[in-house]
Amino acid sequence: MTSWRSVSERLLEAFGPQGWWPAQTLWEVVVGAVLAQGTSWRNAERAIARLRAARLLDPEAMAEAGRSGSEGAELRLLDALRPSGYFRRKADRLLRLAAEVERYGSLAGWLDAAHRLKDEELRRRFLALSGVGPETADSLLLYAAGRPTFVADAYARRIGERLGLLGPGTGYEAARRAALSSWRPSPGAAELAEAHALLVELAKRHCRKREPDCRPCPLLELCPTGSARVGAARGASARPHRRPGRGPG
Ligand code: SF4
Structure with missing residues (x-):
């Protein structure tokens, strides 16, 4: 899961x-x-x-x-x-x-x-x-201060929503608490610091606000949004194209 x-x-x-x-x-x-x-x-x-x-x-x-x-x-x-x-x-x-x-x-x-x-x-x-x-x-x-907390910035919330870890429109504090309470066993500050840096990197490389680049994303297998986007793109490219202006003859 x-x-x-x-x-x-x-x-x-x-x-x-x-x-x-x-x-x-x-x-x-x-x-x-x-x-x-x-x-x-x-x-x-x-x-x-x-x-x-x-x-x-x-x-x-x-x-x-x-x-x-x-x-x-x-x-x-x-x-x-x-x-x-x-x-x-x-x-x-x-x-x-x-x-x-x-x-x-x-x-x-x-x-x-x-x-x-x-x-x-x-x-x-x-x-x-x-x-x-x-x-x-x-x-x-x-x-x-080296204390464990989750930086629930816009990147983390966007990624969390797309992955189905957060509901749509979850606010900062609710997202922070949800991440900390679901992270088991409880993470230390070093793990959370690394996680924050990695999420920023993902948002920059692939999970952009508009037009996320899902196909090469390392989270594609885990991500319902990414799977749906890639599936839809495949479906569109597999559909036969009809030539414009040529009706049945
Ligand atoms: S698969 Fe797409 S939507 Fe999902 S996390 Fe990766 S870039 Fe974001």
Whole structure:
């Protein structure tokens, strides 16, 4: 029977481990958790390298760039983030996070406070940060704090619906809870982090919003939507074509 775990295992076999870059600092993990949303690790990694080159890869420098109000600092930040997509929105989230870290005096202080909280409590704390929605909160929980959660972003929900793992139009929170409660035995953070990366990769390569490319998809055997699409395409190509304009004679 199809399950999120069987999907994740099959994708791992087909695409290989997506891997988290060897982060040099904890802040880099936090930044990565934000930048990797809606894009591949590779694009997030490129943006991180550009942040590093622009000397913006630490919370103080980033908070300063946000505070200075200088157009130059803002442009440098936006330019560095460009490869990660949705870069204006991501810049805004990073600036808010950097300001939050500053309130605790240091990143260590912020994470120290965070590590004392239980998973759901910590999630609520992230959600309470202005500008942080459920997707960013779950990415931070998973990648920065190493807590098990399912990032039920638009890609995961689209794939889940097409596979019949989620009902049509399932919202973010319902999808997250459904995935976590059906994943047996309970997954650890590393498994869920890999699964999220693999689902993003599948959405980019095959399971696009319009015209998914089902025939080469590694999940075709498990997927009722894909099987129906491929079956319909085969049926159409097998049907005999009548020549236009030639009636029975
Ligand atoms: S078979 Fe098609 S619809 Fe199903 S998961 Fe793959 S790309 Fe998406």
